Amino acid sequence: MDTYKRILGEATGWLAMISLLMLLALMVPKTVFDADSRDFLLLIGAVGIWRYSMGGLHFLRGMLFLHVVYPHYRRRVRKLGSAADPSQVFLMVTSFRIDAMTTSMVYRSVIREAIDCGFPTTVVCSIVEMSDEVLIKQQWQKLNPPEHVQLDFVRIPGTGKRDGLAHGFRAISRHLPDEDAVVAVIDGDTVLQQGVVRKTVPWFKLFPNVGGLTTNEFCEVRGGYIMSEWHKLRFAQRHINMCSMALSKRVLTMTGRMSVFRAQVVTNPDFITDVESDHLDHWRLGRFQFLTGDDKSSWYSLMRLGYDTFYVPDAAIDTVEHPPEKSFIKASRKLMFRWYGNNLRQNSRALALGPQRLGWFTSVVLFDQRVSMWTCLLGLAASIIASIKYSIVFLLIYLLWIGITRLVLTLLLSLSGHHIGPAYPLILYYNQIVGALVKIYVFFRLDQQSWTRQNTKLDRGLASFQRWFNTWSSRAMTFSAASVFVAVLMSIV
Numbered sequence: 001m002d003t004y005k006r007i008l009g010e011a012t013g014w015l016a017m018i019s020l021l022m023l024l025a026l027m028v029p030k031t032v033f034d035a036d037s038r039d040f041l042l043l044i045g046a047v048g049i050w051r052y053s054m055g056g057l058h059f060l061r062g063m064l065f066l067h068v069v070y071p072h073y074r075r076r077v078r079k080l081g082s083a084a085d086p087s088q089v090f091l092m093v094t095s096f097r098i099d100a101m102t103t104s105m106v107y108r109s110v111i112r113e114a115i116d117c118g119f120p121t122t123v124v125c126s127i128v129e130m131s132d133e134v135l136i137k138q139q140w141q142k143l144n145p146p147e148h149v150q151l152d153f154v155r156i157p158g159t160g161k162r163d164g165l166a167h168g169f170r171a172i173s174r175h176l177p178d179e180d181a182v183v184a185v186i187d188g189d190t191v192l193q194q195g196v197v198r199k200t201v202p203w204f205k206l207f208p209n210v211g212g213l214t215t216n217e218f219c220e221v222r223g224g225y226i227m228s229e230w231h232k233l234r235f236a237q238r239h240i241n242m243c244s245m246a247l248s249k250r251v252l253t254m255t256g257r258m259s260v261f262r263a264q265v266v267t268n269p270d271f272i273t274d275v276e277s278d279h280l281d282h283w284r285l286g287r288f289q290f291l292t293g294d295d296k297s298s299w300y301s302l303m304r305l306g307y308d309t310f311y312v313p314d315a316a317i318d319t320v321e322h323p324p325e326k327s328f329i330k331a332s333r334k335l336m337f338r339w340y341g342n343n344l345r346q347n348s349r350a351l352a353l354g355p356q357r358l359g360w361f362t363s364v365v366l367f368d369q370r371v372s373m374w375t376c377l378l379g380l381a382a383s384i385i386a387s388i389k390y391s392i393v394f395l396l397i398y399l400l401w402i403g404i405t406r407l408v409l410t411l412l413l414s415l416s417g418h419h420i421g422p423a424y425p426l427i428l429y430y431n432q433i434v435g436a437l438v439k440i441y442v443f444f445r446l447d448q449q450s451w452t453r454q455n456t457k458l459d460r461g462l463a464s465f466q467r468w469f470n471t472w473s474s475r476a477m478t479f480s481a482a483s484v485f486v487a488v489l490m491s492i493v
Helices: 002-027 046-084 100-117 130-143 161-173 196-200 225-246 269-276 294-305 328-351 360-389 393-416 424-443 464-492
Strands: 089-095 121-127 149-155 182-187 190-192 210-221 258-262 279-282 286-289 308-321
Touching: 002 393, 046 225, 046 308, 046 360, 046 393, 089 100, 089 161, 100 121, 100 130, 100 149, 100 190, 100 196, 100 308, 121 130, 121 161, 130 149, 149 161, 161 182, 161 269, 161 294, 182 190, 182 196, 196 210, 196 308, 210 225, 210 294, 225 308, 225 328, 225 393, 225 424, 258 294, 269 294, 294 308, 294 328, 328 360, 328 424, 360 393, 360 424, 360 464, 393 424, 424 464
Parallel strands: 089 121, 089 182, 121 149, 210 308
Antiparallel strands: 182 258, 190 308, 210 258, 279 286
């Protein structure tokens, strides 16, 4: 019955979406559909060509990797057989303030993977609270692992995930792993799907220069329908982008939910320092530590140390998402603020590594991250200005264009293997506009950071004048940039 209701609800949603597009099509002039007219719907400018070219290139590269290149790589891995087996596996889990039910699910899946993979495995638990240790020991006793599976607890103060990771890495160092050992870093709300360890560890033998790789993600959201669809859309987009970047072995983040590294990477003191004490020297905001974004720090460290990064699309995990707010608008803004801040804090120094280290395509993608906050707003801003100066028809044409293109993008996302829903076109546009506004806001406030689960913020202990200067200079630069953007558009439209 629940499946029937879900199918009926989605069918109703798709019909409503198509009906709305047809209504908009009836409201705009017929010349919009005339290829010889200057009002033709598909006549887009240079900025539009750039944006859709980047999206189309990512999609084509992603499909090429997923359906052609990766299957070829997988056949090569199978030919290696037992020669690709690691000497030892470490499964390191960081847990802090996660509900007991989720914690039990996570550690049960981790211990089962440690048993089923068949390799000598140590489960490293980087925890803060005694209650977590009790839950883990209960799962350990129930599953009763064989001798090749060991358990190691690392108790840390609740000072943040970066400290938890660093303490865990040092605990692994004390085991003196050899060059064939691997380490999986797993978040405390990540449930491992069956066989994920065996699907990820052989790639380090096939690609000797790969220092870290990450996995496909699916999610269970403890929230409403829109919140759930928003997360699922994000993971579908992530899957295609990861596949695209894996074609160059330049996956742009070592996802904190689950990534796998060579043991010689995570035991490298430089890598540990990069993750634990990463910071940025900003010309206006001064030096500040990174509170969030350990996944971006680990990626940057791998790039700086000369390693490649990779993505394994058929190795999957399930994440349990706990929205930080009941309101979708508030929760999505909080999460965007954290995610986009992590991206932008790493962006400039990653670009400084240069195309010789990153490759030209990766450098272009990083550059696009900096300009997309403005190009994403260009169409909406131009249509609003044109509707005020000339006719409301321009806004209707823009809405029709958005509806058609987001519907096409949603259908293309179905090729990722992730579920798509009728709310995706609207959520795609929401992400474009609200995401761009959040990026602009955070771009001028890179020192402002906070965890959503722990509700902790970075306190730099600045003098009152420095706090005042940072606050008002950020506001002034945001206002100036937005004013220039609007002024340029008004002079062109």
